[in-house]
Amino acid sequence: MALVEAVGVRKSFGHTEVLKGIDLEVERGEVVCLLGPSGAGKSTFLRCVNHLETIDAGRIWVDGVPVGFRSANGKLYELREREAAHQRRDVGMVFQRFNLFPHRTALENVMEGPVQVLGRDRAEVRAEALALLERVGLAEKASSYPAQLSGGQQQRVAIARALAMKPKLMLFDEPTSALDPELVGEVLDVMTSLAREGMTMIVVTHEIGFARSVADRVVFLVDGAVVETGSPADVLDNPRQPRTRQFLAKVL
Ligand SMILES: Nc1ncnc2c1ncn2[C@@H]1O[C@H](COP(=O)(O)OP(=O)(O)OP(=O)(O)O)[C@@H](O)[C@H]1O
Numbered sequence: 001m002a003l004v005e006a007v008g009v010r011k012s013f014g015h016t017e018v019l020k021g022i023d024l025e026v027e028r029g030e031v032v033c034l035l036g037p038s039g040a041g042k043s044t045f046l047r048c049v050n051h052l053e054t055i056d057a058g059r060i061w062v063d064g065v066p067v068g069f070r071s072a073n074g075k076l077y078e079l080r081e082r083e084a085a086h087q088r089r090d091v092g093m094v095f096q097r098f099n100l101f102p103h104r105t106a107l108e109n110v111m112e113g114p115v116q117v118l119g120r121d122r123a124e125v126r127a128e129a130l131a132l133l134e135r136v137g138l139a140e141k142a143s144s145y146p147a148q149l150s151g152g153q154q155q156r157v158a159i160a161r162a163l164a165m166k167p168k169l170m171l172f173d174e175p176t177s178a179l180d181p182e183l184v185g186e187v188l189d190v191m192t193s194l195a196r197e198g199m200t201m202i203v204v205t206h207e208i209g210f211a212r213s214v215a216d217r218v219v220f221l222v223d224g225a226v227v228e229t230g231s232p233a234d235v236l237d238n239p240r241q242p243r244t245r246q247f248l249a250k251v252l
């Protein structure tokens with residue numbers, strides 16, 4: 001089974017259906033970039049994968065486990081919020097806005113999850129957190145507070161913080177779109193190396209260059225439906241669908 005399997009995922013807000021039957025598989029170690037115009041449902045879909053939204057129809061499995069459910073005696077039972085939070089531990093998420101704790105240093109931000117949520121040994125977690133900060137190029141900023149860091153540095157701390165939970169899957173929702181242009185590269189570099197190390201990733205992005213060089217597969221979403229999917233070369237350089245061509249003409 002693929003690491004992520006989404007089948008017929010539907011989601012409405014009120015009377016508006018924003019996901020109209022999404023099918024998507026992501027293999028272990030695969031990087032999938034989700035592209036599409038504003039309002040297409042990209043963020044909503046990511047939030048469904050992490051069970052931050054409940055879906056109305058269809059099913060999503062992460063590593064063989066149905067998201068938002070547990071099975072017992074051959075039946076599926078919907079998880080309560082506490083159980084859902086438990087399930088969410090295995091999936092790292094990085095958003096557009098760096099959501100670091102403002103009154104904690106970079107190091108404390110990275111340590112928070114493993115210490116508070118997993119109840120792990122502080123000294124051990126501290127050593128791992130320092131190694132993660134080093135990995136994202138911020139070893140010397142361990143004792144800085146978020147306000148003392150640039151947007152790109154904060155976003156790299158956010159990535160280190162997600163990795164501290166040793167996730168099976170990383171979800172990125174436009175992680176660079178709130179950054180000044182000169183800071184975008186440093187965050188994409190960290191994501192690129194993460195991809196090369198074999199992390200499974202779903203990345204919502206408008207960074208076509210990143211999608212072209214890092215994605216194994218590009219999925220183009222419009223109005224809550226997958227319009228086109230394929231290798232970056234197929235979808236980005238030889239789009240078949242008029243809707244994809246229109247979109248690419250605008251962003252390229
Ligand atoms: N909590 C909510 N309540 C009501 N409508 C919502 C909610 N969240 C999203 N929507 C609507 O669902 C649709 C899809 O939104 P979504 O944020 O998933 O799009 P997106 O593809 O991520 O767009 P963008 O590129 O602008 O981030 C939009 O029409 C949006 O207004």
Ligand SMILES: [Mg+2]
Nearest residue numbers: 042043044173
């Ligand atoms: Mg969005």
